Amino acid sequence: MLKYKRILQNGIPGFLLLITVYTAPSLAQDNAPQISPTWLWGAAQLVPSPQWVTKDPGLRFGLRWQVTPVLYSFGLNHRVNRWRFLVVEPLARQNGSLEFYISPEYLDLGHSAKDHWLVRGGLRAYFPIYRYGEYVSGSFSPAIYSYQDKQGISYEAGVYFFFGILGFQATYAPALETGRWIFTIRLRYF
């Protein structure tokens, strides 16, 4: 558990600092669109993605929400600011990017709140597969989760269509006794 806390405390800020130094020239650009959260964006983020978690025997239903505090896009034109905070256009995300995300998830497991809620945070790398990622893109993400007062590492892979609005994600959490696999139909708009 301490090991994971150290990763959280040192690894992620260190990584973000590295990206900041690497991409400092693009921060100087002044032609970035004035993107900020809107009510419509907020409403879109409330739409959950349905998911199914393995529980011997069978599958249990769940819901997943995701928020992106920060993302760096490799797929945008070099003349525009490639950093995004919370609000991320599909091209910026799906055409190659690295995002830090936080994901609260409801799982139909057990009886208490701590059986129902899993939270994970991680770094997800998106890569375009077809037509600048707007048609098809993929992702890979290691994450750290917290469930039933325990922390662990999970690995997630995903494939996305229709500007990233529809996607399929599979998560493998080797240390979880129940819910080792989670399959998500990701619905996400911005």
Added chain:
Amino acid sequence: MTKLMKLLFITLIVVSVSGCTAIHSTINATGRNIAAFLRTPRKIENKITDPYLPAARLAVLWIGHATVLIQIDDKIILTDPNLMNTVGQFSKRLVEPGIDPENLPELSAVLISHMHIDHLSPASIDLICEKIHQLLIPQGGMVYIPDFAFSIDELAEWQTWEKDGLRITAVPAVHNGWRYGLDGAWMKTSFTGYLIEYNGIKVHFAGDTAYDRDLFIRIGERFPDIDLTLVPVAPIHPREYSKARHTDPAEAIQIFQDLKADFLTPIHFDTFAESADTLGEAVSILRKEISAKGLADNQVVILEHGEQYTYLRQEPSQVAGN
């Protein structure tokens, strides 16, 4: 029958008898689109393989939708290239592109009018990127243009780009600049029309626009003696939605008259299954409007997909000299 099925059934009945044009139009458009997905785009026989016309001063080849190949003397300009089989996987192409990408000549400039997925197609640009010398986009549009090897410039309203005598000015249009919908909150400037000038010839490309009398009169005053205007005539339906965004045939003719242009060629119709208009409807209405307004036959040049038309020719002595 479950409650959900009953609710769906009742909703469909209510919609069917309500006369709600917008919902009817959406259902019609969806139905047409589904049907179109089952068909292959209509073939164009005898496609032009060498579109450069040495004897032409002003010629246009309509590739489809808002994709137009404009030749002014030795300069070739392409507008809103979309050579894909669908518009962003949603709307199917009804007619194949009017020219094969490999037969496009070197392009002095490619113009993007706005960010909508039927007008900005990065994959189409990718297909022809080796032929492009310059890409011009509206102000604020760079965020949706991935990196390419050729030069890309944003133009603000009334700003002019110029090279080797070719002048292209961003002129106002009444539309919107979003690509995905929600981005309309901040993509406030990324839509435009263009005015192309070369060797005294002027061509107006309206992009997508609604009608605004004062605006087009102003463009006409600022650029007198426009030779040709390319104006969208669809989608027509549902009119209560489209009127604020798209000109219909009557409004396209009005723009032509406000600009005091010599020729009008309609664009943006019958190429993708993206509206509730029936095939041929826009042209049929346009012909009636031409007749009602008493316009001469040769003032409005209606092109078929893949058809090329020469509006102005060089004098025979000039041709001999070439």
